[in-house]
Amino acid sequence: MKIKTVAFAISNTDLKKCPTDGKPEFAFIGRSNVGKSSLINLITGNKKLAKTSSTPGKTQLINHFVINDEWYLVDLPGYGYAKASKSMRSNWEKFISDYLMKRETLMNIFILLDARLDPQKIDMEFINWCGEKQLPFVLVFTKIDKLSSSELQRNLAKFKKEMLKTWEEIPPVFTSSSISGFGKEPVLNYIEQILKIC
Ligand code: GTP
Ligand code: MG
Numbered sequence: 001m002k003i004k005t006v007a008f009a010i011s012n013t014d015l016k017k018c019p020t021d022g023k024p025e026f027a028f029i030g031r032s033n034v035g036k037s038s039l040i041n042l043i044t045g046n047k048k049l050a051k052t053s054s055t056p057g058k059t060q061l062i063n064h065f066v067i068n069d070e071w072y073l074v075d076l077p078g079y080g081y082a083k084a085s086k087s088m089r090s091n092w093e094k095f096i097s098d099y100l101m102k103r104e105t106l107m108n109i110f111i112l113l114d115a116r117l118d119p120q121k122i123d124m125e126f127i128n129w130c131g132e133k134q135l136p137f138v139l140v141f142t143k144i145d146k147l148s149s150s151e152l153q154r155n156l157a158k159f160k161k162e163m164l165k166t167w168e169e170i171p172p173v174f175t176s177s178s179i180s181g182f183g184k185e186p187v188l189n190y191i192e193q194i195l196k197i198c
Contacts, residue, residue, distance in 0.1 A: 001192040006044040009064040015098050019064055024198050025072035025105050026191055030112030032056035032078030035142035038178035040075050043187055050075045057081040062099055071195060080122045101133055107194050108136050115141035115152055119162040138172040145177040
């Protein structure tokens with residue numbers, strides 16, 4: 001799919017204030033610092049669109065970006081931010097879970113996972129929660145430039161094995177690197193396929 005136009009639409013913490021024009025949208029979520037904003041910038045070919053930072057907890061709001069005037073990419077705050085206070089966390093949980101469960105135009109959730117890490121409890125909990133709520137999602141393993149292909153294969157296999165303890169099947173899996181640009185086309189093609197049927 002060709003990205004012709006990209007524009008920031010709105011940021012907020014309130015589902016009611018999200019765009020109401022009914023365009024389909026795709027959300028990016030995962031642990032703080034996993035590379036959600038960087039992946040959005042990679043996909044849109046605009047390094048300055050979503051704010052990135054080496055300090056976890058950069059994205060604090062639900063950010064809508066409108067693509068080709070037809071659909072939205074949504075950058076979400078990360079979970080598992082160590083410095084977040086309890087009240088910040090429960091606030092996060094409330095507004096993100098509200099958004100994920102009630103947003104009717106949400107077509108798919110991209111759950112990002114750090115390709116370097118063994119399966120993390122917090123990610124499995126989030127994935128299982130999406131399963132319970134029957135939310136459509138796929139997995140994207142990020143930062144693959146930081147490991148060899150054999151390490152990547154090993155970590156992917158470990159993750160699949162862990163998931164198959166509770167899941168009957170594995171959802172689509174993507175890999176990405178915002179450094180090399182790997183992963184851009186497969187993710188965009190996936191979005192294009194969904195847009196065709198919605
Ligand atoms: P929060 O908004 O804090 O939840 O983080 P985020 O998930 O949006 O992560 P962000 O895109 O801000 O990236 C966090 C850090 O990881 C930044 O320093 C990025 O440059 C780096 N990073 C992101 N993706 C990659 C990648 O594919 N490879 C490498 N090497 N670094 C990456
Ligand atoms: Mg971010």
